Amino acid sequence: MARRKSNAPPKATRQPSKQPSSGAERSALYARREAAKILHTVLRGDAERRAVASIKSLVFSPSVRNKRGTFALVCETLKHLDVIKDVLEIANVLNSKWKRQEPLVYIICYDILFGKETPSIGDAEKFLVRRKDALLSGLATLLVRKKVKNVEELLDLSQLNGHIKPRYVRVNTLKMDVDSAVKELEKLYKVEKDETVPDLLVMPPGSDLHAHPLVMNGRIFLQGKGSSMVAAALQPEAGWEVIDACSAPGNKTVHLAALLKGQGKIIACELNEERVKRLEQTIKLSGATNIEVFHGDFLSLNPEDPSFAKVRAILLDPSCSGSGTITDRLDHLLPSHSADNKNYDSIRLHKLAVFQKKALAHALSFPQVERVVYSTCSIHQIENEDVVSSVLPLASSLGFELATPFPNWQRRGLPVFAGSEHLLRMDPVEDKEGFFIALFTKTTNKLDNPKPYELPEGECRRRRKQFYPFLWPKVFFRAWNGRLHGSRR
Ligand SMILES: C[S@@+](CC[C@H](N)C(=O)[O-])C[C@H]1O[C@@H](n2cnc3c(N)ncnc32)[C@H](O)[C@@H]1O
Numbered sequence: 456m457a458r459r460k461s462n463a464p465p466k467a468t469r470q471p472s473k474q475p476s477s478g479a480e481r482s483a484l485y486a487r488r489e490a491a492k493i494l495h496t497v498l499r500g501d502a503e504r505r506a507v508a509s510i511k512s513l514v515f516s517p518s519v520r521n522k523r524g525t526f527a528l529v530c531e532t533l534k535h536l537d538v539i540k541d542v543l544e545i546a547n548v549l550n551s552k553w554k555r556q557e558p559l560v561y562i563i564c565y566d567i568l569f570g571k572e573t574p575s576i577g578d579a580e581k582f583l584v585r586r587k588d589a590l591l592s593g594l595a596t597l598l599v600r601k602k603v604k605n606v607e608e609l610l611d612l613s614q615l616n617g618h619i620k621p622r623y624v625r626v627n628t629l630k631m632d633v634d635s636a637v638k639e640l641e642k643l644y645k646v647e648k649d650e651t652v653p654d655l656l657v658m659p660p661g662s663d664l665h666a667h668p669l670v671m672n673g674r675i676f677l678q679g680k681g682s683s684m685v686a687a688a689l690q691p692e693a694g695w696e697v698i699d700a701c702s703a704p705g706n707k708t709v710h711l712a713a714l715l716k717g718q719g720k721i722i723a724c725e726l727n728e729e730r731v732k733r734l735e736q737t738i739k740l741s742g743a744t745n746i747e748v749f750h751g752d753f754l755s756l757n758p759e760d761p762s763f764a765k766v767r768a769i770l771l772d773p774s775c776s777g778s779g780t781i782t783d784r785l786d787h788l789l790p791s792h793s794a795d796n797k798n799y800d801s802i803r804l805h806k807l808a809v810f811q812k813k814a815l816a817h818a819l820s821f822p823q824v825e826r827v828v829y830s831t832c833s834i835h836q837i838e839n840e841d842v843v844s845s846v847l848p849l850a851s852s853l854g855f856e857l858a859t860p861f862p863n864w865q866r867r868g869l870p871v872f873a874g875s876e877h878l879l880r881m882d883p884v885e886d887k888e889g890f891f892i893a894l895f896t897k898t899t900n901k902l903d904n905p906k907p908y909e910l911p912e913g914e915c916r917r918r919r920k921q922f923y924p925f926l927w928p929k930v931f932f933r934a935w936n937g938r939l940h941g942s943r944r
Pocket of ligand 1: 682700701702703704705706707708724725726727730751752753754772773774775
C-alpha cells in the first residue's frame, strides 16, 4: 500500500480519490486492522514502560500478511500521532465506543487526514469518514494554534534524518555457504563480505530483502553487525555445549548453532512466553536440530546441577535499554521518547543494570564454563562498563579474565577502569549503531605463582560457594528438565 510521502497540509477542498476496487479496499481494511493490533501492542508496552518486541519484529512476524503496507501505516501513524491526538481532541468527534478503540481510530485518522485513499468500508472507517470535515477543520485550527504553515512544520522530522545504515545479512551456514549467498544476492544488489564477521555480508542501505526467498527459507538472516559479532566473539568450538541465557527472538542462538556446525548442544533460555514462540520459529527457520528451549528464568538454573556439567560457554545478551538501536527499532517514534521523559529513563536504566549484573555474575559461576560473552545494544555506561567492572572481583576469583574480542576493532570500552581497553564498543554515529561486547575467558593451567584468580580447582570451587552459598533443590531441576523441550524437527 503506497503512502503519501509529503506532509503537505490537507485541503478541505481535496478531490475525492478515484473509487478503488473492492479487492483493494478489502486489503486496505485488513492492513488497517493489522496495523491497529501492532499499534495497540507498542503503545501499551510504551505506556507501561515494558519491553515489547520492536515495531519491526511485530510487523515481520509470520501472522502479518501485508508486511510492507502495515509497517508503513504503523510508522506513519506513530510519526503523526501527536497531531492526530490533538485533531481528535479539537474535533471532539469520538463517542465512548470508539474511544475504547483508539489504536484503530488513530490508524484510520491517519488515512483520512494524510493517506492516499479515503477509506470506504469498515464500521470505524464509515464513522470517521462521516466526520471528515470536522477532522480537517480540527487540523486547520491546530495549524493556526501552533503558528505553523503546514503539517511538515508541525512534525519534528529531524530525528529521522542522517541514519543511513548498510543492510547486513548473516548467512546461515547450516543451510548455505557464504559464496553461494553472495552469488544469489548479487543478482539484486551490490554485495561485500564484512571485514569483521566471516559469515556476514554488507549491502547498500535500503536493500529490501524482507520477502526474498533466501530470507523466507532461513538461508540468510537479516541481522545487524553488532548482533552478529556476539556469537562470533564467543567462538564456541564445534561440539561444545553452550547456554544462550536470554535468547528470544533467537538470532544469536541460531548463529551459535551455525558456529557449532550443527554439533554439540545449545540450551536456549527465555523467560517471556510470547517470545519463546518467536524463538521457536527462528530455530525452525534456521534448520538447527541441536537447540533445547528452556522457558524460564536464567537465574533459576543451578550452575552446580550435573545437567550443566558439560557447558563450556555462555552467551548473555540480556534485556537492555536498546539505546544504541533506537532509530532501528523506531522506538523514537513512541510517546515515551519525548523530551520530558528523562527522569523515567534513569530509574529504568538502574533496574536493567541490577538484572544485568546478577545475570553476568550467574553466568560466570557455571563450573565448566570457560568463555562468557556479555552484550547489549545500549550506549549507556551503567549497562556496559559498570556491569563488567562490578563482576570483576568475582570473575577474577573464578579464574576469568577479560579477553579482547576482535583485537583490530578500534573503538573499545570507556576508560573507566583498568582493563576496559579489552571491551568493544560500536558507536551510533561512526558505526550506525550503538553496541557493547565484553568477553571473559578462563585462564587454565597457569598454576605457578597463582594470582587470586588462578587458584586450583578445589579452591576456586570453595570461593564460588562463598559467592553462591545457596543450593538449588534437586527436585526443582527434575521439574525443570520436564519442561525442557528439544526443538528437533
Ligand atoms: C535483548 S533480548 C535477547 C535477544 C537475542 N539474544 C537475539 O539476539 O535474538 C533479551 C531477552 O531476554 C529475555 N529475558 C529477560 N530476563 C530473562 C531471564 N531472567 N531469563 C531468561 N530470559 C530473560 C527477554 O524476554 C528477552 O527476550
